[in-house]
Amino acid sequence: MRISLPTESELEKGSSLGKDAWSRLRKNKLAMISMCFIGFMLIICFALPALKLVEPALPFVDDPNEQNLANRFASPSADHIMGTDQLGRDLFSRILFGGQISMLVGFVATGVALIIGITYGAISGYAGGRTDAIMMRIVDTLYAIPFLVLVIVLKVVIAGPMEEYLSWLGRFANIVPLFFAIGALGWLTLARITRTQVMAIKEQEFVEAATSLGLSKLRILFRHIVPNTLGPAIVYATLTIPSFILFEASLSYLGVGIEAPNSSWGILIKEGADFLETQLYLLIIPGIFFSLTLFAFNFLGDGLRDALDVRASKD
Amino acid sequence: MPLLEVNNLKTHFHTRDGIVRAVDGVSFPVEKGKTVGIVGESGSGKSVTCYSLLGLVPMPPGKIEDGSAIFDGIDLLKCTEDDLCKIRGKRISMIFQDPMTCLNPYLRISTQITEPLRIHMGMDKRTAKKEAVNALREVGIPDPEKRVDMYPHEFSGGMRQRAMIAMALITKPEILIADEPTTALDVTVQKQILELIKSRQDELGTSVVFITHDLAVISEICDEVNVMYAGKIVERASSKELFSNPLHAYTRSLLQSIPATQIKGKKLHTISGLPPNLAERIMGCAFGPRNEIGDREKCLTNETPEFKQINSNHWVQDCPGCLC
Numbered sequence: 001m002r003i004s005l006p007t008e009s010e011l012e013k014g015s016s017l018g019k020d021a022w023s024r025l026r027k028n029k030l031a032m033i034s035m036c037f038i039g040f041m042l043i044i045c046f047a048l049p050a051l052k053l054v055e056p057a058l059p060f061v062d063d064p065n066e067q068n069l070a071n072r073f074a075s076p077s078a079d080h081i082m083g084t085d086q087l088g089r090d091l092f093s094r095i096l097f098g099g100q101i102s103m104l105v106g107f108v109a110t111g112v113a114l115i116i117g118i119t120y121g122a123i124s125g126y127a128g129g130r131t132d133a134i135m136m137r138i139v140d141t142l143y144a145i146p147f148l149v150l151v152i153v154l155k156v157v158i159a160g161p162m163e164e165y166l167s168w169l170g171r172f173a174n175i176v177p178l179f180f181a182i183g184a185l186g187w188l189t190l191a192r193i194t195r196t197q198v199m200a201i202k203e204q205e206f207v208e209a210a211t212s213l214g215l216s217k218l219r220i221l222f223r224h225i226v227p228n229t230l231g232p233a234i235v236y237a238t239l240t241i242p243s244f245i246l247f248e249a250s251l252s253y254l255g256v257g258i259e260a261p262n263s264s265w266g267i268l269i270k271e272g273a274d275f276l277e278t279q280l281y282l283l284i285i286p287g288i289f290f291s292l293t294l295f296a297f298n299f300l301g302d303g304l305r306d307a308l309d310v311r312a313s314k315d
Numbered sequence: 316m317p318l319l320e321v322n323n324l325k326t327h328f329h330t331r332d333g334i335v336r337a338v339d340g341v342s343f344p345v346e347k348g349k350t351v352g353i354v355g356e357s358g359s360g361k362s363v364t365c366y367s368l369l370g371l372v373p374m375p376p377g378k379i380e381d382g383s384a385i386f387d388g389i390d391l392l393k394c395t396e397d398d399l400c401k402i403r404g405k406r407i408s409m410i411f412q413d414p415m416t417c418l419n420p421y422l423r424i425s426t427q428i429t430e431p432l433r434i435h436m437g438m439d440k441r442t443a444k445k446e447a448v449n450a451l452r453e454v455g456i457p458d459p460e461k462r463v464d465m466y467p468h469e470f471s472g473g474m475r476q477r478a479m480i481a482m483a484l485i486t487k488p489e490i491l492i493a494d495e496p497t498t499a500l501d502v503t504v505q506k507q508i509l510e511l512i513k514s515r516q517d518e519l520g521t522s523v524v525f526i527t528h529d530l531a532v533i534s535e536i537c538d539e540v541n542v543m544y545a546g547k548i549v550e551r552a553s554s555k556e557l558f559s560n561p562l563h564a565y566t567r568s569l570l571q572s573i574p575a576t577q578i579k580g581k582k583l584h585t586i587s588g589l590p591p592n593l594a595e596r597i598m599g600c601a602f603g604p605r606n607e608i609g610d611r612e613k614c615l616t617n618e619t620p621e622f623k624q625i626n627s628n629h630w631v632q633d634c635p636g637c638l639c
Binding site for chain 2: 129130146205206208210211212213214215216217219223224227228
């Protein structure tokens, strides 16, 4: 058996736990393929439409909201590589722009949820005692109310005031409130995960050592304890992204999510479902994009969970 | 006047089983530049004594019931958390028993060593890092320029303890509290670490409070020794005096238990029984029930023995059963 020794340059830099995790993740083929796929989706959803602005002659990509009633339900062709929908809009372009919104929902809402959840959970776990009990009962209460109802209420409440501030965002102005409504309520599980982690880690000796060095409580919490809890939180977040994308789809399906004429993958599927019997591709094509992306996120999440598992020995 | 004067320190833990009197009236001075040892069995209150000084006792369940610890005119037990933060890591530092768990696995050694400099001295990153490299060199870590950027898991146990010492001493504190710093290390490394602490102490003029249960370590490094039992100091003497003229039965039993002093082939001497349960109030002499060297019958049973001075550098708990 050959043992590969670390090279001189590797020794110089030292290998962090993060690097170890990365090397473990790299061995997981499915997770790496998923990561590449997500990267690819991000590029085509964001870069192609952006390129179109610079270079109007770019083929395949059209204005997703441009209607052409004379050309409804067109079959795939050089002009419309995935055909057109019931209003003659280019389906591929609509999938790209819809993908932007679906991805944004996933990332922004998860980001919001991560920030709130980690901060809340960390403070609750670190403070302990009565503060912890009160903070966790609030979480329990929020858990008890159906998520869907809460998000709809919150979105309606914040949409008006937020849109005024966000008018500079153009077509995204009425989408951002949705991100925040989902994120602002999607942090509950993250808070619980972080709290448990913090409670375990705050008993460790290096926290005592940090205290003995004269670090303030806040610094200990956010510099020494929270980084140690990020592993499980990141894994959970990766699995949250697809669930938020899915959630936006169901909201849009109910008519409280993204508003027409904007599209998201959820809306495209909903519209496709209306023509299920005659024009099946309107449902199938967005469905393929949607489900492949969800799969990719889930595989990546699983891979990350294995890679970040500290108990997995360095082989 | 001593640099640190601990007076009648009482730290109790309020648990479900009642009040555990982990430290029950401990007083000792720490003179500038000297090394004070605290020795005793597990559970005798050595560590809690020192944790109390730096406000590291978890409260609740812990509570400092009484006493004072005057350090340069400041009572450590009564000052605010903010004031304590300014003293901890700057003027009083601590090193811990297990170097494997005392460093944060997610942060580079450099980040951790420079932290006291950055928060206490307001040093910028680059200067602090230079200092860290110097500090690592001074504690004998080879190739410190490279090592400083490594993570704790790439250090061996001995190296981590060296790094801990470097970290504790980087601000040139006036007092270093060493809580069994050699217990988790193997014997050859133990000796190096002791020598390191000693040499750094000589260079910086730091006072050291050295907690251990290893009498051999005490004899090597300490100027003055406090023997603790059941939350109280039973005997205090200069290191020389204690080893040549131990008075208290507990100290004598401890000295007899050192394997190196015993005759080969004979059964090793042990102190029978267990330390008393500190959740129960101890009347009289705490060591009485285990006293085999002195006269158990004569041990005080109703009143707490007085801590009295024998000569200029020797104090002992005055219990007739333990002193004979």
